[in-house]
Amino acid sequence: MSGVQPCNPVQGIEKLVSELKMPKTDLQGLDKGELSTVTLSWEKMKDKNWFQDTDIFRCTAQQSEVDFLVHSVIHHSSRPTLENVISILLINQEPLVSMMFKRKDDWPFPEYLGSCGRLAIFEYIGPSIAAHYSSSWPLRAYFAVQLLQLAKRFSKPDKTGLVIYPTDWTAHNFAVDEENRVYLVDLEGIILVNQSIIREKKAPGWDTYYTADRFGCTNCFSFSTADLCTHAESDHNYHGVCGGLLAPQPYSPGLAGGLLHSVPRNILARHPLLPRLLDECWKSSKPGGREEAADLIIEILRSELVDLDLQNLT
Known part of the structure; x- marks a missing residue:
C-alpha cells in the first residue's frame, strides 16, 4: 500500500x-x-x-x-x-x-x-518422570521426595524475595538426569511473586494463608493468579506436586495411580498413614495442611531410602 x-x-x-x-x-x-x-x-x-x-x-x-x-x-x-x-x-x-x-x-x-x-x-537433562512409570518403587519414592522438596524450595523466598509458582504440574515437564536428580524443564508457565513487596504493602488479606481450593475443578489443576499475587504464603506448589503427580488419581496424564502407585505391602504395613497423607497433600483445605502432609510424606519416604544407593537405583 x-x-x-x-x-x-x-x-x-x-x-x-x-x-x-x-x-x-x-x-x-x-x-x-x-x-x-x-x-x-x-x-x-x-x-x-x-x-x-x-x-x-x-x-x-x-x-x-x-x-x-x-x-x-x-x-x-x-x-x-x-x-x-x-x-x-x-x-x-x-x-x-x-x-x-x-x-x-x-x-x-x-x-x-x-x-x-x-x-x-x-541442555538435555534426560527422560521425563513419565518414562519412569514402571521403575522400582524406591526410585519413584526418591523422585517424590525431590519433587516435594522442590515445591518447598519454590514456596520460600530466595534472597531477592521471589517465590516461584509453576502453573503446569505434569509429568512430562519434569526430567531426570543420569544421577536420578529431578529437574523442571518447562519454564514457560512460571509466575514469580515478590513476597517482600507483599509484606511491605500489607494490603488487606495479605497475611492470610492462601489455600488453593481447586475452584470446583475436581480432576484438573487450577489456580488464581490474583490470589498468588496478593498473599505472602500459599500452598499452590504442594497442590501442584501432590494433585498433579503423587495423588492416586493425578491430574497429569501418563501416571495412572500416581507416581507412587503400587506401594509394596511391607511399606504400607510400616506406614499405614501414607495413603491418607497423600490424600491430605492433594485435597486438604486447612491452612498449611498440604505443607504439613508433604513434610510427613518426605519423612516416611526418606526412612525407606536409608542405606540405598540413590544414584544407581533403577
Missing part, C-alpha cells in the same frame, strides 16, 4: 530498548566482578501492556526485579544484549528464568546455552 513504511523488527526492538534503557546506580555484582551499569526502566515498561502480560512480571514487579533480571542475563555465558532481553521477554520467558535461577546456584532447571532467532537451546 502506497505510503506505508515497511516494518523492521530489528529497528523496532532497538528503538524500544533506547526508550527503556537507563543507567544503573547500585553496586550489585561488584564483589564478583560483574558490575552492570545499565538496566531497563520498570516505570516505562509497566506502561506497555506487552510486559505486564508476561508471567514473570504479572504480579508485584518492581525496579529491583528488573535489575535482577538484567544483571543475571547480561552476565550469562551466552552474553545476551538488552535487545535480546526484550525480544525474549516478549516471545518466550524460558531462557530468562534459566538465566535468573542458575544451575550453578543449585536451581533444578536446565541450563540455557544460547539462541538463534526464535530457536532457544537448553
Whole structure:
C-alpha cells in the first residue's frame, strides 16, 4: 500500500530498548566482578501492556526485579544484549528464568546455552518422570521426595524475595538426569511473586494463608493468579506436586495411580498413614495442611531410602 513504511523488527526492538534503557546506580555484582551499569526502566515498561502480560512480571514487579533480571542475563555465558532481553521477554520467558535461577546456584532447571532467532537451546537433562512409570518403587519414592522438596524450595523466598509458582504440574515437564536428580524443564508457565513487596504493602488479606481450593475443578489443576499475587504464603506448589503427580488419581496424564502407585505391602504395613497423607497433600483445605502432609510424606519416604544407593537405583 502506497505510503506505508515497511516494518523492521530489528529497528523496532532497538528503538524500544533506547526508550527503556537507563543507567544503573547500585553496586550489585561488584564483589564478583560483574558490575552492570545499565538496566531497563520498570516505570516505562509497566506502561506497555506487552510486559505486564508476561508471567514473570504479572504480579508485584518492581525496579529491583528488573535489575535482577538484567544483571543475571547480561552476565550469562551466552552474553545476551538488552535487545535480546526484550525480544525474549516478549516471545518466550524460558531462557530468562534459566538465566535468573542458575544451575550453578543449585536451581533444578536446565541450563540455557544460547539462541538463534526464535530457536532457544537448553541442555538435555534426560527422560521425563513419565518414562519412569514402571521403575522400582524406591526410585519413584526418591523422585517424590525431590519433587516435594522442590515445591518447598519454590514456596520460600530466595534472597531477592521471589517465590516461584509453576502453573503446569505434569509429568512430562519434569526430567531426570543420569544421577536420578529431578529437574523442571518447562519454564514457560512460571509466575514469580515478590513476597517482600507483599509484606511491605500489607494490603488487606495479605497475611492470610492462601489455600488453593481447586475452584470446583475436581480432576484438573487450577489456580488464581490474583490470589498468588496478593498473599505472602500459599500452598499452590504442594497442590501442584501432590494433585498433579503423587495423588492416586493425578491430574497429569501418563501416571495412572500416581507416581507412587503400587506401594509394596511391607511399606504400607510400616506406614499405614501414607495413603491418607497423600490424600491430605492433594485435597486438604486447612491452612498449611498440604505443607504439613508433604513434610510427613518426605519423612516416611526418606526412612525407606536409608542405606540405598540413590544414584544407581533403577
